[in-house]
Amino acid sequence: MISRLPSLRPLSLRSLTGSLLRPFCTKKDNEVYDLEGFTEEELKGKKQVDWKDESTIKDAAEEFKMSTFTTLLKDRKIISVSGQDATEFLQNSVTADIHRFQRDTDLRCIYTLILNPKGRIFTDMFIVKPFIPGNYGNSSEYWIDVHKSQSNSKLMKYFRMYSLRKDVTFKEIDPDILSVVALNTRQTLGFNEGKVVHELQDEIPRVELPQYPGGLFTETLFIQDPRQPSLGMRMYSPTKFLEQYSAIDLDQHKLYTHMRYINGIAEGTEELENQLPLNYHMHLLNSIDFNKGCYLGHELTQRTFQTGVLRKVVLPFIIPDDATLSLKKDHFDPISNINLNFELEDNKLRGEVIRNTVGRKVGKIVGHKNNIGIGLFSLSKLEDDLHTAQPKDSEEIDLMIWYPEWIKNFIPKSNNSEKSRGVQLSINPKEQYKRYFEFKEEIQNI
Numbered sequence: 001m002i003s004r005l006p007s008l009r010p011l012s013l014r015s016l017t018g019s020l021l022r023p024f025c026t027k028k029d030n031e032v033y034d035l036e037g038f039t040e041e042e043l044k045g046k047k048q049v050d051w052k053d054e055s056t057i058k059d060a061a062e063e064f065k066m067s068t069f070t071t072l073l074k075d076r077k078i079i080s081v082s083g084q085d086a087t088e089f090l091q092n093s094v095t096a097d098i099h100r101f102q103r104d105t106d107l108r109c110i111y112t113l114i115l116n117p118k119g120r121i122f123t124d125m126f127i128v129k130p131f132i133p134g135n136y137g138n139s140s141e142y143w144i145d146v147h148k149s150q151s152n153s154k155l156m157k158y159f160r161m162y163s164l165r166k167d168v169t170f171k172e173i174d175p176d177i178l179s180v181v182a183l184n185t186r187q188t189l190g191f192n193e194g195k196v197v198h199e200l201q202d203e204i205p206r207v208e209l210p211q212y213p214g215g216l217f218t219e220t221l222f223i224q225d226p227r228q229p230s231l232g233m234r235m236y237s238p239t240k241f242l243e244q245y246s247a248i249d250l251d252q253h254k255l256y257t258h259m260r261y262i263n264g265i266a267e268g269t270e271e272l273e274n275q276l277p278l279n280y281h282m283h284l285l286n287s288i289d290f291n292k293g294c295y296l297g298h299e300l301t302q303r304t305f306q307t308g309v310l311r312k313v314v315l316p317f318i319i320p321d322d323a324t325l326s327l328k329k330d331h332f333d334p335i336s337n338i339n340l341n342f343e344l345e346d347n348k349l350r351g352e353v354i355r356n357t358v359g360r361k362v363g364k365i366v367g368h369k370n371n372i373g374i375g376l377f378s379l380s381k382l383e384d385d386l387h388t389a390q391p392k393d394s395e396e397i398d399l400m401i402w403y404p405e406w407i408k409n410f411i412p413k414s415n416n417s418e419k420s421r422g423v424q425l426s427i428n429p430k431e432q433y434k435r436y437f438e439f440k441e442e443i444q445n446i
Helices: 013-021 055-065 085-093 153-161 239-243 253-262 298-307 415-421 429-444
Strands: 025-030 067-072 076-083 109-115 121-128 142-149 169-173 176-187 219-224 233-238 313-318 354-355 360-368 372-378 386-390 397-401
Touching: 076 085, 076 153, 076 176, 085 109, 085 142, 142 233, 142 397, 153 169, 176 253, 239 372, 253 360, 253 372, 298 429, 313 360, 372 397
Parallel strands: none
Antiparallel strands: 067 176, 076 142, 076 169, 109 121, 121 142, 176 233, 219 233, 313 372, 313 397, 354 360, 354 386, 360 372, 386 397
C-alpha cells in the first residue's frame, strides 16, 4: 500500500523485539485480526491480549501497526558469489543494474530476475551486498537469496556455464549458518526499497579485523524489502544471532505469504518460472533496469516495454466464506476475511482455470494460501462480480478479485459499453511505469 503513515515511536531492536514477542489479537480462535485502521471505540469490543505495558487500547493498536509478524523464511537459501569478476558476472546475467550498489552505499539489496533466452523468467532472486571482509579491496562478495527449489544443480549449472574463464566462485551457505527473516514492521514503510534500516542496523556491533584496517564488518543486515514498501523488511543474520530471541515466534510464514498475495506479488520458482516478467508487475517492483546493457533474454522484455502492450496481469483473489461479502464496500479488508481453517490444502488450486459468470475463461490460479491467492487474468474478460474455479474432485468455488492499493490506479478497468463493443483492454507498460514512479515521487514529497 502506498501511503504516508503517522509518526510512530523510534524504531529500535529493543522495541522491535518487544512487539514481536506479543501475540496477535484474535477475534475468533485461530483467526488473525489486524487492528490497523480501527478507532479506539471499535477496538473496545475486541478480545484483548496480555500486554505487559498496556495502558490504553490505542497504544495496543499502535504496537500492532509497528510490527505484525516475523518469520524465518525456511524456503530460501543463500548462495555466495565472490571474486574479482563477481560484479561483472552478475551485471551481465540479471535484469537489474548491479552498479547501483556502487552509486548508493545505503543500498544493500536488489530484487532482480534471470531470464531464459526466450525472455521468460528462469528465476527471481534478491542480491545482497553484505558488510563483510569479502567486500574490502578489489574482490567483491554478494549473497544470492533464492528460492530453495532453484538453489540446486539447475541454478549452479547456469552459474558455472556463464562464468567460464571468469574469477568467480559460487558456494551455497548452510542455513544453519545464515538465515533469512521477513519482518512486517510498519515503521519501515516508505520508499527506501533495498536500503539499510539504520534505526536497527546501527545497533548491531561491527568489528574491525587486523587484516582489513579501517573496515567495520557484520554479517547481520536489516534491509527494507526492495520490491514494495508494504512487504516490510528482510533480515539476514547468522542463525546464532536469532537464538538470543528464541521467544519470538519465527514460524509465521503463512502471514508473509498472505501479505504477498494481498498485494498481488508472486515469488519463487513455482509461481514465476517460465512466465513473462511484465505480466507479474516486475517492471514496477524495481527488478528490471531498462537503461542497462544486454543480458540474457532482454530483447523480448525491452520490446514489450517500449512498443508492446500487456493484456494479462496478476491480481489477488479471495474465496469468501460469506456469500454476501462485497468488494464494492468503501473499505474492503482482506486480512480480516482470511480463513485459516480453509478446507482445501495450500496450492491445491494452482493451475486451475478461472471463469466468469457465463463460463468464459478469464485466467488461471497462480497460487493460494488458505482462501487467499493470486491469479493471472485477462484484463478484457474480468467481471465486477464473482468468478469461479472448478477444482479437481471438488465442487465449484467462488472467487472475488480486487485491485491492490499500490497498483489499482495503474490498471485500466473496462466498462460495460467497452465490453459490449469487444474492446480489448490492455496496458502500455512504458506509460504505466512512468506514471507509477511519478506517483511514488509525489507521495515522497508530501
